[in-house]
Amino acid sequence: MSDHHKETFITKYIFSLDHKMIAKQFLLTGMFMALVGMLMSAIFRVQLANPGESSILYNFLPSHWINEVGALNPDKYLALVTMHGTILVFWVLTAGLSGTFANFLIPLQIGARDMASGFINMLSYWFFFAATVVLIWSIYVPSGPASGGWTIYPPLSALPQSIPGSGTGMTLWLVAITLFIVGSLLGGLNYIVTILNLRTKGMSMKRLPLTVWALFFTAILGVLSFPVLLSCGLLLIFDRSFGTSFYLSDIVINGEVLHNIGGSPILFEHLFWFLGHPEVYIILLPALGITSEIIATNSRKPIFGYKAMVGSLLAIAFLSFVVWGHHMFMTGMNPFLGSVFTFTTLLIAIPSAVKVFNFLATLWKANIRFTPAMLFAIATVSTFITGGLTGLILGDSALDINVHDTYFVVGHFHIVMGLSAIYGMLAGVYHWFPKMYGRMMNKSLGYIHFWTTFICAYGVFFPMHFLGLAGLPRRYYTNSSFPMFDGLSDINSIITFFALSGAVVQVIFLFNFFYSIFKGPKTTKNPWKSTTLEWTTPVERIHGNWPGELPEVKRWAYDYSKPGYEDDFVPQTVELKEGEKDV
């Protein structure tokens, strides 16, 4: 490869075609959005603990969001939860997570010089960037950003008369998500093509590291489901701006009788959740892949049941397309249809259980090295267990009647998806930081960051199950209007305490991250003694990844502590011995 033309600042750092640089762009944008989203949650948690009071945190907000006595306006509370959800689900855990690790790891782990199309890859980032600008801009429009929940159900999201955020803010939300979808489709297609076509010699699909498998299924899910969200959004744009009635019918608002007849808001829900449920696995699968990789490496042991791990990913990915109705049990759907969705939903628990057991079996008789990445990976398994189990309650339509849309759901999905994915992402950053920046992150700060985060995160989300079982609906500005919830204020205070503390301790991570980029100790080529290909590249970032020939793969990715070898790891490039079997 001799395309080492001279790189200028612009081609190297801004309009870069190099997958490693694009990955870092996704990571930094994702981290920035994570901070914005986290700050929003800190603010609405303060409102929930001290309803109707003022707080210095409100100084971060546009002044017209605050009323005369200094309290947050109720519709702006909804604006905050809406933007928080949108940012975390799409910007941080979809683009931030997949964008970073798919871009970074796919070429490096399959032995490719770059993505199939560097240019499309660059476009994918810049669409995402444009989406980010529009979304942030929407926060500052006078009527406020979208406020109908991240699920933007019409008619609420369609009618500016119903909530101020459904005006310009909602328009910008739809523009932003459209740009976002274009970006993620470009990225996703690229990931799929790259994995299928650019694997180096010897890298059969059976030898792919689990990260790549997970990113592969994730990309397929995205490519199949995001277009549905796009059409769902387009129809909403038509209803909002061009007077159509796809989702609207029989509406009187502010004394005005609307002309729309024949549409159905339920149609929107079907379209939305046809993406929405696969989306939660688009978020989770990369984290599970990263976790598998890190657990195997640091257990110094092969991942247990590689085939079952791939098979269960496949089963989860497939099932995730036929369960969306479990978000709609209470829409008045035909009870028989509800039964079908209960059945398919509960089936997902089987491959999920297999994954958990295989993780445990990997740890059994291991020789665990507790890097900060390993701590986060183990925590991912813990949250996946805790949150997956409550899914059994929500997936059971009869039980969902009384917990649907309560804090029980909020607890469930934050633990199983939010925490698992955030932990997976942090684990990935700690693990591949040396590869990204050529330096090490500080270990002790990593330890402190992990334990404080672990404590605070469960402190925030576990108690929410009890709020939900007490009947408390989600998306309430305050629960003080109902005497039946008077006993819950203690729980709310506890949650807010942990939420604020949990937000603050992320400072440790940010410090460690940025300090180490510039000042961290230099790393060696393979600091974790890993078997996978990315650790055979030079420490210095070069365009094309390997200076000479591409490496050739001779074995699977998990030969840790293999009998017959001196070292406790055998890189994928090492020739099989006479008579030695590849697993």
Added chain:
Amino acid sequence: MANVLIPLIIILAIVALVQITRVSELLGELKKIDVNNVTEEDNNTQGFLFVVIGGAFLIFVVWQMLEWNHLLLPPASSMHGEQIDALMQFTMGLILVAFFLLTPILFYFAYKYRGRKDNRAYYYPHNNKLELIWTVVPTIILTGVIIYGLKTWDSVMNVDTSDAHEIEVYSKQFQWLAREAGEDKVLGASNFKLIDATNNLGVDMEDPNSLDDKVVREVHLVVDKPVLLKFRSQDVIHSAFLPHFRVQMNCVPGLSTQFAFTPTQTTKEMKIQEGEDFDYVLLCNKICGAAHYNMQMKFVVETQEEYDAWIASQKTLDEKLLTQK
């Protein structure tokens, strides 16, 4: 204020920690050791922390279950609700067992198999028999859960409503209203185009069935008598949530939805059990706008005589609209 002070204190603590870590790193440099290398001592500490902090998490969970149990909803006040509660107990029991089994195993393994220099991990890439077992066992258990769940769902949703007392529950930003069918037991027709300041529900007064309908601001139910709630919405999606009865159904503009159930406890009985302040209440459980958090309507469960007296005191639509004209 405490909410702000506490994080501030934490920030200061962090700054201090950062300083300490820097110093240790400098010392490491002086002594020429790599402070980022994971040592056997680190493995011991972190493994130990998994047992201690992981254990503390489990204790925290148990503590919550004991401490907050009294805050949870009381047993269901409806017939189908009792079935739901039974299914809930079964499922919750099951997931608690799984949780208290798997979580300690995870943390214990982390501790038990913490790395030592002279140790080597056991090369154990797969075991088809084991994997088959832990695919089949969850499948069997889940089959049970699914069958039990679907049976309950079926008996909750598919009920004979022919002799149920019909009430319309009507939602709009940010208020609930209800309509009783009156003497003729038939709700008059309605049309959203007829909605105005006096005719809140858009009831069609040309329909003779409408004349004796009664629009009310709280709903009264007769204990042990089946009721069929029919839901409509005027503007956006709302969700009618009656947690004490284990009832929830979305109210969707342009669509008619319903839920049938039989209340089993009068408000008076509940007040004795739960305290004088107790009232059944209908909440909105689908984000619907700024005052979503305060959209409520009282439900009262009482005896037939009490109900008869109450309904007689309510005006029919015919009377109401006449006085307004």
